[in-house]
Amino acid sequence: MRKSSPPPSIDLVLIRQAILDDLPAIRKLEQQSATAAHWAEREYDALFAPEAPRRIALVAANEAGTQQIQGFVIASCAVEEWEIENVVVAPDRRRGGVASALIHELLRNAARRGAVSLGLEVRESNVAARQLYEKLGFSEIGRRAGYYRDPIEDGLLLRISIAVP
């Protein structure tokens, strides 16, 4: 008798608001990624400080109740114009739709809270991120010459309008 093949593994991704206990995993992912924006520990701690600038942090969790995360996105939330400050997916989880799911959820949050646009800045050479944003519908609206260091490189300003729900 032929042995039946095991069922395909299904990676359940839950997108939820980050909590304080997620910070070590968020920092670890960020540090593993050369092209991520790099923040000091105190900047991550400030995410949860009551007097902190308004930000939203979402994580892609493996399942409810665990602090294992596959990726995260952090955005600043001015009233009408939100901005992605960092988005990182674990190297072994890339190309699985995690960043897309995080940004779609961010866009839903932004729409519910009355934002009209979501913007960001990306290194010109960051092909993966640029393709991701293009696929999600972001458009290039400007360029900051020599904005990035190590190596010096232009930053591209991208933006997407948010439909009123």
Ligand SMILES: CC(C)(COP(=O)(O)OP(=O)(O)OC[C@H]1O[C@@H](n2cnc3c(N)ncnc32)[C@H](O)[C@@H]1OP(=O)(O)O)[C@@H](O)C(=O)NCCC(=O)NCCS
């Ligand atoms: C950029 C990044 C967040 C993408 O995360 P991800 O979960 O792999 O993205 P998704 O699976 O949602 O990809 C969606 C689309 O983006 C594009 N894309 C993603 N990674 C790509 C790559 N390496 N090369 C080309 N296109 C890519 C593709 O169009 C992809 O759709 P497809 O897989 O159907 O072709 C991830 O590569 C990462 O963490 N990079 C390091 C951190 C970083 O640079 N962050 C951006 C700072 S601005």
